[in-house]
Amino acid sequence: MNNKKKMPTSTISRLFIYFRELDKLEKLSIRTISSSELGERVNLSGTQVRKDLGYFGQFGVSGSGYDVSELKEVLKKILGKDKVWNVAIVGVGHLGSALLAYSGFDRHGLNIVAAFDADPKKIGKNFANITIRSIEDIKQEVKKKKISLSIITVPGNRAQEVADVLVGSGVESILNFAPISLNVPDNVKVKEVDLSRELETLSYFLADKNGNNKK
Amino acid sequence: MNNKKKMPTSTISRLFIYFRELDKLEKLSIRTISSSELGERVNLSGTQVRKDLGYFGQFGVSGSGYDVSELKEVLKKILGKDKVWNVAIVGVGHLGSALLAYSGFDRHGLNIVAAFDADPKKIGKNFANITIRSIEDIKQEVKKKKISLSIITVPGNRAQEVADVLVGSGVESILNFAPISLNVPDNVKVKEVDLSRELETLSYFLADKNGNNKK
DNA sequence: AAATGTGAATTATTTCACAGCC
DNA sequence: GGCTGTGAAATAATTCACATTT
Numbered sequence: 001m002n003n004k005k006k007m008p009t010s011t012i013s014r015l016f017i018y019f020r021e022l023d024k025l026e027k028l029s030i031r032t033i034s035s036s037e038l039g040e041r042v043n044l045s046g047t048q049v050r051k052d053l054g055y056f057g058q059f060g061v062s063g064s065g066y067d068v069s070e071l072k073e074v075l076k077k078i079l080g081k082d083k084v085w086n087v088a089i090v091g092v093g094h095l096g097s098a099l100l101a102y103s104g105f106d107r108h109g110l111n112i113v114a115a116f117d118a119d120p121k122k123i124g125k126n127f128a129n130i131t132i133r134s135i136e137d138i139k140q141e142v143k144k145k146k147i148s149l150s151i152i153t154v155p156g157n158r159a160q161e162v163a164d165v166l167v168g169s170g171v172e173s174i175l176n177f178a179p180i181s182l183n184v185p186d187n188v189k190v191k192e193v194d195l196s197r198e199l200e201t202l203s204y205f206l207a208d209k210n211g212n213n214k215k
Numbered sequence: 216m217n218n219k220k221k222m223p224t225s226t227i228s229r230l231f232i233y234f235r236e237l238d239k240l241e242k243l244s245i246r247t248i249s250s251s252e253l254g255e256r257v258n259l260s261g262t263q264v265r266k267d268l269g270y271f272g273q274f275g276v277s278g279s280g281y282d283v284s285e286l287k288e289v290l291k292k293i294l295g296k297d298k299v300w301n302v303a304i305v306g307v308g309h310l311g312s313a314l315l316a317y318s319g320f321d322r323h324g325l326n327i328v329a330a331f332d333a334d335p336k337k338i339g340k341n342f343a344n345i346t347i348r349s350i351e352d353i354k355q356e357v358k359k360k361k362i363s364l365s366i367i368t369v370p371g372n373r374a375q376e377v378a379d380v381l382v383g384s385g386v387e388s389i390l391n392f393a394p395i396s397l398n399v400p401d402n403v404k405v406k407e408v409d410l411s412r413e414l415e416t417l418s419y420f421l422a423d424k425n426g427n428n429k430k
Numbered sequence: 431a432a433a434t435g436t437g438a439a440t441t442a443t444t445t446c447a448c449a450g451c452c
Numbered sequence: 453g454g455c456t457g458t459g460a461a462a463t464a465a466t467t468c469a470c471a472t473t474t
Contacts, residue, residue: 006442008442008443008444010443011443012416012419013412013416015419016412016415016416016419017396017412020394034454034455034456035455035456036455042396043396043398045444045445046455046456047444047445047446047447048444048445050455050456050457050458051443051444051445051457051458053456053457054456054457054458058456058457059456060455060456060457061451061452061455061456062450062451062452062454062455062456062457063451063452063453063454063455063456064452064454064455064456065454065455065456066456078419078422079415079418079419079422080418080419080421080422080423081415081418083418083422085418085421087414094312094313094314094316094317095313095317097309097313098309098310098312098313099309099410101309102309102310102410104411105411105414108411108414108415108418109418110414110415110418148421149414149417149418149421151414172420172421172424173417173418173420173421174417175413175414175417179235181232181257181258183258189417189420191413191416191417193408193410193413195314195317195408196319196320196323197228197231197232198390198406198408199302199320199323199325199364199366199390200231200294200296200323200325201227201228201231201406202364202388202389202390202404202406203294203295203296203298203300203323203324203325203364203388204227204230204231204293204294204295205387205388205404206295206300206363206364206387206388207293207294207295207298208295209387221464222465223464223465223466225465226465249432249433249434250433250434251433260466260467261433261434262466262467262468263466263467265433265434265435265436266435266436266465266466266467268434268435269434269435269436273434273435274434275433275434275435276433276434276473276474277432277433277434277435277472277473277474278431278432278433278434278473278474279432279433279434279474280432280433280434281434
């Protein structure tokens with residue numbers, strides 16, 4: 001059992017896109033959709049849609065396509081959206097506060113239950129119903145509140161130590177906004193999001209278009 | 216001339232990583248570095264480093280490696296970091312404000328010069344020295360302030376129309392935080408950053424580890 | 431001896447194309 | 453006829469391995 005074939009990491013990311021679109025379709029009372037229609041709505045090909053789903057099973061009906069609600073439920077299960085995960089944010093600066101204030105996470109089964117910062121001036125303050133605590137309290141709180149997912153929004157030079165503490169406390173995945181690549185054990189999943197780099201990448205294309213460099 | 220070979224899109228992203236690390240090395244007064252040492256510092260292989268640089272020219276010295284300052288300057292030029300680009304933010308909600316307040320952009324040659332929002336209550340308010348203006352003013356301001364890059368932080372259902380206005384105003388690249396895939400002409404470069412999806416992706420790995428699904 | 435630069439091999443991902451099913 | 457599911461082909465990205473240079 002568990003004969004899962006190797007699948008591209010990007011497949012998961014796309015399944016979330018399909019899920020969202022199916023949710024919209026359901027609200028529009030559309031009952032059935034073909035892979036190519038679904039793909040078209042999210043700027044992907046029908047083949048891509050079918051291939052992605054194929055890693056998990058066979059959910060379609062030849063000739064007519066997929067049942068919207070049924071496929072949505074299947075994806076919900078696959079993606080872990082039928083469970084709730086407790087999340088901590090470490091680093092309550094501009095970005096950290098924005099994420100704390102962002103209300104959309106619970107909709108996705110992500111429940112922000114703790115926030116930490118190194119700045120004594122911030123500790124004890126309340127923010128979106130959450131009391132900011134000291135970095136020192138991470139271990140204790142992670143255990144107490146059963147936190148399995150953490151967001152790092154501290155400066156780059158503090159990120160690795162924070163990651164070490166989180167991993168030592170039992171956190172299983174990390175979303176890292178600090179502009180460095182974290183070293184963690186294999187059993188911990190990290191996603192890096194580097195906002196400056198995203199913008200910088202765009203500036204490269206501008207530079208390129210307006211005629212820089214090139215071998 | 217211009218015999219550039221096709222390069223992975225991820226190469227550019229990595230060049231920014233090398234650039235940053237070279238900057239650190241320079242501050243540590245390290246003069247020379249080999250591809251493998253540089254790679255090790257950023258969790259990449261020496262081969263990867265050499266391959267990436269190879270798309271732009273030959274900058275190393277056999278037997279000794281790369282001159283830190285020289286390579287840094289080369290990358291600066293390649294990446295357009297020797298120029299300044301004017302940036303606009305459309306959508307001054309939590310995330311938009313955090314980005315507005317983030318001071319790191321200028322360090323990267325990105326100069327935020329305008330902010331727009333649809334909410335009349337916000338229009339006219341000041342934020343990090345920038346007056347928030349109406350979405351209606353986009354075209355005029357983009358021209359007047361020579362804005363070539365824009366960040367979209369509006370809700371998903373407004374993002375496409377905002378993108379249309381931006382493109383119509385002459386913006387050349389867009390960083391899109393709205394959770395939809397934008398349709399724009401080929402000459403406009405878009406990068407999508409979907410924060411919820413990044414977190415959701417992590418929740419999939421949790422679900423997976425804790426034993427969901429699988430074909 | 432040490433490290434680059436780069437074709438060739440490998441691995442990963444996407445797209446094609448079509449047999450089979452409704 | 454329309455559409456799925458999936459091997460096979462094509463394309464993209466990474467890694468290997470080594471001849472070459474200093």
